[in-house]
Amino acid sequence: MQFTETLNDGLKRGYQITITAAELDAKVNEKLTEARGDIEMKGFRKGKVPMALLKKQYGPRVMGEAMQETVDGAMNEHFEKSGDRPALQPDVKMDENWKEGDDVVVNMSYEALPVVPDADLSGVKLEKLVVKAGEEEVTEALANLAKTAQNFEKRRKGSKAKDGDQIVIDFLGKVDDVAFDGGAAEDYPLVLGSNSFIPGFEDQLLGAKEGDELDVKVTFPAEYGAENLAGKDAVFACTVKAVNAPADAQIDDELAKKFGAEDLEGLKKNIAERLEAEYAGASRAIMKRGLLDQLDGVVSFELPPSLVDAEAKQIAHQLWHEENPDVQGHDHPTIETTDEHMKLAERRVRLGLLLAELGQKQEIQVTDAELTQAVMTQARQYPGQERQFFEFVQQNPQMRQQLQAPIFEDKVVDWVFEQSTVTEKEVTKEELEKAVEALDEE
Template identity: 80%
Template sequence: MQVTETLNEGLKRGYQITIPASELDAKVLAKLKEAQPEIEMKGFRKGKVPMAMLKKQHGPRVLGDAMQETVDGAMTAHFEKTGDKPAMQPNVVMEGGEEWKEGDDVVVNMSYEALPAIPDADLSGVKIEKLVVKASDAEVDDALKNLAETAQNFEEKKGKSEDGDQVVIDFLGKVDGEAFDGGAAEDYPLVLGSNSFIPGFEEQLVGVKAGDEKNVEVSFPEEYGAANLAGKAAVFECKIKSVNAAVAAEIDDELAKKFGSEDLATLKGQITERLENEYAGASRAVMKRGLLDQLDAIVSFDLPPSLVEAEAKQIAHQLWHEENPEVQGHDHPEIETTDEHNSLAERRVRLGLLLADIGQKQEIQITDAEFTQAVMNQARQYPGQEREFFEFVQQNQQMRQQLQAPLFEDKVVDWIAENADLTEKEVSKEDLEKAVEALDDE
């Protein structure tokens, strides 16, 4: 086998691999001899089929396997020898194509873009500022008030019902004068404005008082689940048993217990921790952007054009869908990339390669527990289909890589931050919000 370099410009590489016919024939013969003891054929005992007949019947398939194995082996040997790492899947083309016939040498042209050598990044000058926000008493009190509202009770009141009140009703629904299954209930507590009944129902009960009787006239939606009712006009005969006003729960130990806390002090502590965790997440995003900006200015190296082009197309595609949310699928005109897309793509590719290099040199790895947690977090987006999602991830190498990539990047960023000159600065919630908004403006 002979490997000849045909292209070496920047990161572009080209090689011609020539596999002599004699080498292929020897490999085919070796494979047939290996399989011969197990092959049966009419008129011959197992393992006694003549080699000529084996080659005639199984030769083409074995030849194809031998060609593929030889080319794959040549590529593997080449990358091991040169140390090249292709940026994307190499392009492999066989000369002659369908005109090639058995007995000819096999000539394969392989081309690819090599990943660049990443220069060591001098991280000694990296300075990181971490914004710290403490949860204020007012924020904790607002959160407690919101919890109290969700745990509200209802107390009977005099007068007419208003939006947000609870009305206790008996009702009987009819279509074309006939009652229908599931259209009746007694002492049903309905919160007006909850949108728990079909559109138009609750609005007609605003302004009623205990003891009233009212016919509510509505139409079932065209897409209603019960086909016999979909799109039909209906009348609900309602008797108002009571009208109740919402009363927020008291902010005390009893409220805390409703939300699984031992007492009010414990609940306050949990709310404080949750708020500050949210602020810490936003602060980390600001810190990470500042760190990446510094890394982007530290090193410079050639980028594989194919990676930049693929990243620019992905950026353009994502931004287009954000601007056109009504288009769910990909049945749309081709999206052209702009200089802005290309510039952002170059930054992402450069930083991605740099972080990967730093992570590899520092032997940073994703643990099984970290990966499993990431899969679980993603699976929650598909309620009821978690098991199917887990199986999909296990069987899909590309999906596993998509989940591992951000985990790996974050671990590398954490390692750099831990070894950098880091200072903490306490700021207000408003200042943090402005810093986060600035990320979107850049």
């Protein structure tokens, strides 16, 4: 086998791989010999089929496998010896005029990842914004919790039900004057305006009073889950047993216990810790941007054009969809990249390669536990389909890489933080929010 360099221009590489007909024939014979013992053919005992007959019967298929394995082996050997790492999947083309008995000539081209020079991190200086959760913020959060733990208090007898009120009802639903499964309940608490019932049901209960008996007439949606009810007219005979007004829960020890705290002071402490964790997350995002801005000028090296072009297209596509939120799919005009897209792409690719190099040198790894946690977080976006999502990730290396990449980057960034000079600065919540808004504007 011959391996001849045909291109070496910057990061662009080209090679011609020649596999002689004799080498390929030997590989085919080797594979057929390995399989021979398990092959049965009419007129011959198992394992005793003549090689010439095996070649005639299985040769073409084995030839393709032998060719693929030989080319893959040659490529892997090349990358091990040269130390090259392709930026994207190498482009491999075989001579279209090849016929059995000829040497196999394959042309391989790719862009190599650049050698990233050592980065001097000694001059990196960062500012960490620190926000303490004050009494005002904790009180506001407590009030919001009280709203989520909303109670209902009975209205004065004769009061008409309003939007947001809770009415307690007995009901019996019928279609064509026949009751149906799941269409009846007693003492059912329904909040008007919650849209938890069939469209139009709750509206007809507005103005109802305790003791009222009324028929609610609705039409099941055409796409309703139960086929026997979809699109059908129904009548629900309702009896209103109570009309209750919404009331915020009392901010006391009982409220605290509802949210897993021993008492109100414990709940306040938990809220303060949660708020400060949120502030710390925002502060980290600001500090990370400051770090990336400084790293962007630490080293300079040639970038693979294919990576930059792919990143620029992705940026342009993402920004276009942000500007056109009504377009959900990809049925839209071709999106052209601009100089601004290319400039941002160059920054992202340069920083991505630098962080990858730093992580590799420090032997930073994403653990199985960290990846599993990321998969679980992502799976929550598909309620009822978590198992299928887990299986999809297990069978899809590209998806696993997409989940690992941000975890790896954050671990590298944390390591760089440790090597940098970090100064803490205490600020207000409003000052932190302005700093976060400034990030979005850049």
